[in-house]
Amino acid sequence: MGIFRRHRIRYLLLACGTTAVVLWIALNIEITNETNMIEDKQTNLQQGKYGSKSQDWKNKYQQRIPTIPSQSGEQHIPTFPPIKSQDDVCQPKQQILFLKTHKTGSSTVTSILQVYGYWRNLTFAVPKSGAQILSRSFFRAGQVHPGKYDMLVNHARYNRDEMEKVMKPGAKYITILRDVTTQIESNFGYFGLYYSFGLKNSSNPFKTFAENPSYYWTTYKRASFRRYMKNPNLFDLGLSEKDQENITAVERLITKISQEFDLVLIQEYFNESLLLLKKLMCWKLEDILYLSKGKRSSRIRFVVEQRTILSIRRWSWADVLLYDHFNKTLWKKIEEYGPSFNADLAEFESKLNETLYNCTLPNARIYDNRRETALRKNPKGSPKCDDMLRNDLHFTKMLRRIQYGENIDGTKLPNKTSPKKS
Known part of the structure; x- marks a missing residue:
């Protein structure tokens, strides 16, 4: 409680007699208990009693x-x-x-x-x-x-x-x-x-x-x-x-x-x-x-x-x-x-x-010299699943085609293809 609020209460006590004295004692007990609770909580925080989640992490x-x-x-x-401020965007x-x-x-x-x-x-x-x-x-x-x-x-x-x-x-x-x-x-x-x-x-x-x-x-x-x-x-x-x-x-x-x-x-x-x-x-x-x-x-x-x-x-x-x-x-x-x-x-x-789960079916057995399994596209998967499954070599050739109008084999396309829109 603020100091000015306490002074007002004391002035009321002088005016109200015995009943007010009883109220004043009860009020001071409440203030003391509240202060002790705050001090106990601060002590517990220092000792880790309120930090179990943080400690578990x-x-x-x-x-x-x-x-x-x-x-x-x-x-x-x-x-x-x-922890850094959430305002740090x-x-x-x-x-x-x-x-x-x-x-x-x-x-x-x-x-x-x-x-x-x-x-x-x-x-x-x-x-x-x-x-x-x-x-x-x-x-x-x-x-x-x-x-x-x-x-x-x-x-x-x-x-x-x-x-x-x-x-x-x-x-x-x-x-x-x-x-x-x-x-x-x-x-x-x-x-x-x-x-x-x-x-x-x-x-x-x-x-x-x-x-x-x-x-x-x-x-x-x-x-x-x-x-x-x-x-x-x-x-x-x-x-x-x-x-x-x-x-x-x-x-x-x-x-x-x-x-x-x-x-x-x-x-x-x-x-x-x-x-x-x-x-x-x-x-x-x-x-x-x-x-x-x-x-x-x-x-x-x-x-x-x-x-x-x-x-x-x-x-x-x-x-x-x-x-x-x-x-x-x-x-x-x-x-x-x-x-x-x-x-x-x-x-x-x-x-x-x-x-x-959303993009693929269970692994399929393949037969080549380097890999045992390969992911298969889920027919219900999104277009982005197709791009995530695309290997980086094919992706590189596709990007060159988009940027410079070239086929996969390096020959020119009639018209430059527009990039995918986000």
Whole structure:
């Protein structure tokens, strides 16, 4: 109660006699009880008695902390910053360059970005022909049609100066990494390097390679895709082959990437990473929904023993440093996301299940050299389901046709097709 209100009550007491005195005593008891209740509640809040929901969230959140080993052996325990104001509203950003690495879940990220841009009439830097920009050398602006674009999402080796020539101002730069052991095993199988390295008759070709990787690296220098068998992530990010064993050059490049990239996703925490992308771009959960395109065939998968893991980590130690650095960075960004992270993640994964149910039928068996299953379109699915099921290579060719009036085979169309309207 305010001080002026108390003075008025005292003046009334003087005028009203004994009855008023009784009322005054009761009123003071009520005020005292109310004050004690407030003090007790403040004490309980400090002791966590009214914070059970927050504490439960924190416990669940800490259960998601990764246990991936780092060279230091340290485990990162997140802290929990205060909730940001709801008045802190941002506008969606639509300019983004995705440095697409190999066998890291990058095709799924590319599909997310292609669907987002296609439905909003955004422009894409696409190769002049074919479905890939990638070459063994660094990206050059001349590899795409002249102009300034909203998005670049195809495979290309990182070259900041040349990429800025084709990107609109203010573009966000992102990429994705994967634990190097599983990534190199995936590269080895997917690109058929067991053939290139003369190991097709080995009982476990990848184990044989991992026992002496330097032998195959130096003996088969002309093998296709050989460059993705040692530090593949750093190669895509600009590390030259001559600097593969140069610790100074490696650390310098990791620092450069930290400074020049707005977000580095981690494949092992894919959905968590996509939530950070949503926050970075100020998008909605619907904007980052995706459909996985299928499972790699068991015919090109290999058993990876602990001894093999250790051998590959020693062989590609530079990518181990890169991964450990940005894995820690990922979890720092999750801390900064705020206490709603786990709830948002649960909602996102629920929407992913709904999307899978609404857009597809159960997996169908297919027969090719690389995948065991493929998603089939649900006939009742929306037109957007068609685009989410479209693979990134076909999407790239379609985008070039829309932007430049070309058929899939590169020949000119009579009239330029208009982009899809949002």
